[in-house]
Amino acid sequence: MSDNTNIPASTAAGGPATADERRRSVLPLLVAALVVAIGAAAFIGSRSLGYWDDLGPGPGFFPVWLGVLLVVLGLVWFGQELRARLRPETPENPNRPAADEEETPDYSLPTVLAILVSLCVLAACLELVGYQVSMLVFLLFHLLVVGRRGPLQSLVIALIGSFGVFYAFTRLLTVPLPVSGIPFLRDLGL
Amino acid sequence: MDSFTALLDGFASALTPQNLLFALIGCLLGTILGILPGIGSTAGMAILIPLTLTMDPTSAIIMLAAIFYGGAYGGTITSVLLNIPGEGESAITCIDGYQMTLRGRAGAALATAGIGSFIGGTVATLALVVAAKPLSELGLRIGPPEFFSLVLIGLALLVGLVGRSVLKGLISACLGLLIAMVGIDPVMGLPRFTFDQPHFFDGISYVPVLVGIFGLGELLATSGGAAPKPTAPTLRQLLPTRTDLRRAAPAIGRGASIGTVIGLIPGVSAAISSLLAYSTEKKVSRHRDELGSGAIEGVAAPETANNSHSNAAFIPLFTLGIPASPAIAVLMGAFLQNGLTPGPQLFTEAPDLVWTVIASLFVGNLLLLVLNVPMVGLWTRILAIPYSVLRAVIFAFIVIGSYAVNNSVIDIYVMVFFGIVGFVFRQVHLPLAPLVLTLILGPFIESALRESLQISQGDFGIFVDRPLSLVFLLVALAVLAASVFSAGLKRKAGLPTDAEV
Numbered sequence: 148m149s150d151n152t153n154i155p156a157s158t159a160a161g162g163p164a165t166a167d168e169r170r171r172s173v174l175p176l177l178v179a180a181l182v183v184a185i186g187a188a189a190f191i192g193s194r195s196l197g198y199w200d201d202l203g204p205g206p207g208f209f210p211v212w213l214g215v216l217l218v219v220l221g222l223v224w225f226g227q228e229l230r231a232r233l234r235p236e237t238p239e240n241p242n243r244p245a246a247d248e249e250e251t252p253d254y255s256l257p258t259v260l261a262i263l264v265s266l267c268v269l270a271a272c273l274e275l276v277g278y279q280v281s282m283l284v285f286l287l288f289h290l291l292v293v294g295r296r297g298p299l300q301s302l303v304i305a306l307i308g309s310f311g312v313f314y315a316f317t318r319l320l321t322v323p324l325p326v327s328g329i330p331f332l333r334d335l336g337l
Numbered sequence: 338m339d340s341f342t343a344l345l346d347g348f349a350s351a352l353t354p355q356n357l358l359f360a361l362i363g364c365l366l367g368t369i370l371g372i373l374p375g376i377g378s379t380a381g382m383a384i385l386i387p388l389t390l391t392m393d394p395t396s397a398i399i400m401l402a403a404i405f406y407g408g409a410y411g412g413t414i415t416s417v418l419l420n421i422p423g424e425g426e427s428a429i430t431c432i433d434g435y436q437m438t439l440r441g442r443a444g445a446a447l448a449t450a451g452i453g454s455f456i457g458g459t460v461a462t463l464a465l466v467v468a469a470k471p472l473s474e475l476g477l478r479i480g481p482p483e484f485f486s487l488v489l490i491g492l493a494l495l496v497g498l499v500g501r502s503v504l505k506g507l508i509s510a511c512l513g514l515l516i517a518m519v520g521i522d523p524v525m526g527l528p529r530f531t532f533d534q535p536h537f538f539d540g541i542s543y544v545p546v547l548v549g550i551f552g553l554g555e556l557l558a559t560s561g562g563a564a565p566k567p568t569a570p571t572l573r574q575l576l577p578t579r580t581d582l583r584r585a586a587p588a589i590g591r592g593a594s595i596g597t598v599i600g601l602i603p604g605v606s607a608a609i610s611s612l613l614a615y616s617t618e619k620k621v622s623r624h625r626d627e628l629g630s631g632a633i634e635g636v637a638a639p640e641t642a643n644n645s646h647s648n649a650a651f652i653p654l655f656t657l658g659i660p661a662s663p664a665i666a667v668l669m670g671a672f673l674q675n676g677l678t679p680g681p682q683l684f685t686e687a688p689d690l691v692w693t694v695i696a697s698l699f700v701g702n703l704l705l706l707v708l709n710v711p712m713v714g715l716w717t718r719i720l721a722i723p724y725s726v727l728r729a730v731i732f733a734f735i736v737i738g739s740y741a742v743n744n745s746v747i748d749i750y751v752m753v754f755f756g757i758v759g760f761v762f763r764q765v766h767l768p769l770a771p772l773v774l775t776l777i778l779g780p781f782i783e784s785a786l787r788e789s790l791q792i793s794q795g796d797f798g799i800f801v802d803r804p805l806s807l808v809f810l811l812v813a814l815a816v817l818a819a820s821v822f823s824a825g826l827k828r829k830a831g832l833p834t835d836a837e838v
Contacts, residue, residue, distance in 0.1 A: 174761070174764055174765055175765045178761060178765045178767070182508055182512070185512070185515070186511075189515055189518075189530075192530060193529070193530075196522070196527060196529060197525070197527070199795070200525075202524070202791055203787060203790045203791035203794070203795055204786070204787045204790050204791075204795075205524075205525065206522035206524065206525050206527045206529055208787070209514075209518065209783045209786065209787075210515065210518050210529065210530070213511055213514055213515050213518070216507075216511050217508065217511050217512070217515070220504060220507055220508045220511065221508065223504060224504055224505070224508065227504070253559070253561035254557060254558050254559065254560045254561045254760075255560050255561035258560040258561065259557045259560050259760070262553075262556070262557060262560065262732075263557075263753060263756070263757065266553075266732070266736070266749070266753045266756075267750070267753060269736060269749075270736075270746050270749035270750055270753070271746075273736075273740070273746055273749070274746055282733060282736075285732070285733075286729050286732075286733065289725070289728070289729040289732065290725065290726065290729050293725065294723065294724075294725025294726065294728070294729065295725070296723065296725060296726060300726075304726060304729065304730070308729070308730060308733045309733075312733060312737070316737065316741075320388060320391070321391050322387065322388060322391065322737075322741050323741075323744060324737065324740070324741075325740070325744075325746075
């Protein structure tokens with residue numbers, strides 16, 4: 148990406164950014180360790196699948212090698228990240244790994260969590276109370292609480308996104324969307 | 338002349354009201370998705386695949402392909418007006434495009450980009466028509482060992498060129514392959530990594546994975562920012578002057594050839610084409626000194642190149658069955674989802690479909706030019722919608738898109754999980770492109786490897802004994818070695834990182 152892209156100012160400015168930076172600098176180590184763990188799990192999990200049979204390579208052949216490769220690559224990455232952190236801190240080289248020189252778009256952790264949790268709650272409610280009600284509540288939450296939009300605007304958009312979309316998808320596009328699993332609500336057409 | 342007769346039949350079919358309508362819808366949707374922050378045409382295609390399952394396959398593919406190249410045009414709009422590349426391939430356009438906007442010449446920049454895209458797309462599609470027959474005949478002669486080695490070239494290029502770290506590219510590619518392993522093993526019929534969930538016996542559907550990685554992942558990563566507001570140019574500002582056209586013409590010519598040639602290489606994203614076209618202008622253009630301060634060549638060349646690249650990328654897909662970029666990989670997913678396997682056989686199995694789709698590429702490029710340039714004002718109004726509202730609407734769509742593939746809530750959780758994966762990948766700068774490519778190609782790579790070893794009765798020598806396969810392997814090795822050694826150089830050159838997203 149070119150240097151003059153107008154990405155919203157990064158957290159590098161200060162204030163809460165320092166905690167943020169610290170978290171980010173630990174994240175690559177965690178992810179590298181996770182890559183090693185996934186590789187190991189793939190290796191162990193695929194040994195029972197059959198590495199080789201009369202026809203040639205068995206179902207376990209490919210995943211075994213993938214597992215080995217992931218463990219090795221993950222370890223190398225972990226080593227690189229660790230070495231970058233152990234390097235003495237200088238004014239030109241603040242304690243950040245070399246690979247992290249690219250700009251990361253700004254995120255807000257509370258919003259990220261709100262999005263993830265609300266999506267999981269929506270998924271859990273979808274077949275229980277039906278698409279229409281759960282999507283209505285979901286959209287109202289995002290418009291009113293997360294987005295701080297006005298009540299009337301939020302209600303209109305939420306109604307279109309829930310009841311309107313349900314009608315359009317099930318009737319016009321013949322894509323079925325879930326209805327409520329509770330008989331009382333289902334009888335109401337929800 | 339055989340190809341051209343088939344193409345004419347394709348036109349007859351592409352111009353039926355139904356197919357024309359879907360090309361139009363695709364162009365409009367693609368442009369909107371290209372403009373919207375947080376969701377590119379790759380995610381857009383992934384979200385819309387489930388909706389196309391009830392459609393006629395030809396119309397479905399026409400619409401998805403139109404979304405694909407329409408997205409590039411939408412990305413141009415935000416690059417020029419806001420200095421924000423909606424798509425990676427438009428990043429380089431920001432430089433001169435935004436400078437032109439600051440000088441009140443946004444309209445001319447957008448119109449030139451539109452004309453250049455049309456010319457570039459048409460040239461590349463003509464190349465597809467010419468190359469289709471001979472290349473697909475060559476493709477039919479490629480056996481499993483050659484296919485495996487050819488895919489390795491694509492992966493090596495992707496890992497080496499797109500990301501700045503070869504190591505991270507390899508990790509991403511391996512993770513994609515591992516996800517592709519989930520499901521019933523294709524040869525023995527044994528369940529692998531399914532966690533005893535019958536839902537995963539058919540494998541993890543790639544639609545929720547792609548929607549999660551590209552859609553939700555991007556929305557999470559940009560959750561702290563607010564989208565800036567553009568001002569739309571008036572219609573009169575849209576008309577390029579005669580000087581503009583005279584200056585842009587050679588740049589468009591060079592961009593079209595660069596994009597067409599680079600688009601042929603599997604694994605290289607359109608961002609590389611636009612970057613190359615821009616740097617070529619910097620070397621050979623008569624006005625090279627003005628580049629960087631709002632020169633029309635700086636918009637014309639990269640925009641022409643990325644659109645001709647997008648269209649040329651259909652050539653390896655149709656003739657060899659290899660998707661050249663993540664976006665094309667998603668499109669390949671749409672083919673597979675519709676029961677069609679892209680590749681040389683497609684020309685004999687479903688010639689009507691292939692030629693209709695190729696003809697629709699011409700039609701779609703023309704539609705984009707005729708519709709989108711005058712509609713710039715309307716598009717910018719989409720950006721004026723508050724970001725929180727846009728985001729809420731996008732959430733509704735990604736939930737429906739994920740659910741609708743198998744009518745299963747599990748896929749929504751899969752989407753959320755891969756949203757987190759996409760978010761984390763962005764935070765630690767792991768490139769997403771290799772993962773997506775291996776995710777889609779995984780089953781093909783594995784069966785090519787296993788079939789090769791069955792033919793040779795377990796002897797790995799088969800990959801070096803067959804001359805074509807050996808050449809492919811050597812090329813892949815050379816690419817990988819070159820990218821390891823030039824890692825530092827690339828960092829200095831500022832190549833786009835995860836350029837296709």
